[in-house]
Amino acid sequence: MIAFDFSSRVAVITGAGGGIGQRIANMILKAGGSVVMIDLKEEPGDLAGLPEQRLYAQGDLTDQAFVTAVIDEGAARFGSIDHLANVAGVLWFDRDASLLEIDLDVWDEIFEINLKSMVHTARAAVPHMRRTGGGTMVHFSTTQCLRGDPVPQDAYSTAKAGVGALSRSLASQLASYNIRSNAIYPGLTMTPLQARWGIPEKRAEIARTVPLGRIAEPDELASAAVFLLSEGASYITGIDLVVDGGLLLK
Template identity: 30%
Template sequence: MGKLTGKVAIITGAAQGMGAAHAKLFIAEGAKVVLTDLNETEGQETAKQLGDNAVFVKQDVASESDWQTVVKTAMTHFGQIDILVNNAGITYAKSLFDVSTEDYLKIFKINQLSVFLGMKYVAAEMKNAGHGSIINVSSINGLVGGAIGYTDTKFAVRGMTKAAALELAHYGIRVNSVHPGVISTPMIHQGDTDDAVAQFAKTIPLQRIAEPEEVSKMVLYLASDDASYSTGAEFVVDGGLTAE
């Protein structure tokens, strides 16, 4: 029996990258998964590959009505929601002087507002069930400084996690944040970045960047009953980058 047998999860940003890796591992461990993303083509293909225990919903994570649709889909198809992984996120490699107000609002909506909305609507179903696990994917830039906009929102995810953990604990709902370092996903392989990533990897104590599956194993732990006494905490997956 898998670690998530009998459980139902919603994973945002699951068309590719870390989200797809989370979904694949969750299904291997017995879960049923609602995958969401704006990328409908990739999302449908990923769900198809994962089989009958996966359902895809096209979602703008900053849309309140889309969150209501996702929750309704999960309840209609699978009858319950036990796990939420707020994984969707974007980043900008721009300076403070170059980030427009439009840029800033976009990253705020996708990285921060989406987490609030996800917790708000999913926790309502978890409250009725008397249990649940919410995993908010932040970043090491939710612990230390980085790019403007990205850092701001990832610190906010960390704070929201703690606030929600305290409020939801007496309903049996756990809320934790995961803080990945440099992960081999499409987000960091934008344009001609491979040489820069390889050079940066040399500064990491473990001397390499991580594979998405290495983060997925931490997310799996927090989703499972193995983490039954962990809530309101940060779990870092960064190869030692923030240890110095």
């Protein structure tokens, strides 16, 4: 594992109550950074670091006023906003479906959470980054939007395809302000989002579809995100990083 230094750095992390977001928060906390975390869920009990390194806001990312207030509070408390990890997302197997038949209110709701919430966080974070001379961002998409799925979840994959465009737009518009933006495309990762793989037989069946022969651990996605946020990726912007154990090779 590469060790990164985030001391005196401040990161906003959405979805920090979930599998991958919580791991990103812990890696940055252990590397000496402060984190501003936003999630619908309660604060996880197993966060690293000291309480004074953390601001946890339980609430809805589709509420622009709430998001802006939390990020501004984080900047006031910690002195800057240097990083943004847009991790939160929903995959609603029960209600997401083919675009030909999905309830359009559900379609809109999925877009609000999976794509527009990233607009709220970026609009709130970028002024702070510009004020202090730069910053880095990472936005979570999915390999599903690159390869399709036999069971369509069209709102999810279409919104996630937009995440790549959002990231590249931010990268090109903000490069001159020393702000980098990159997108991550996870493959199959064992988190609460994939509770459907609860039984070992199901997990083994899923693992056999991956060239590396296993489902990813959340830490394997978190370390890719932390790398892109870190100084180690200082010349990387506007890329789409696939982290999928070779799934797209098939």
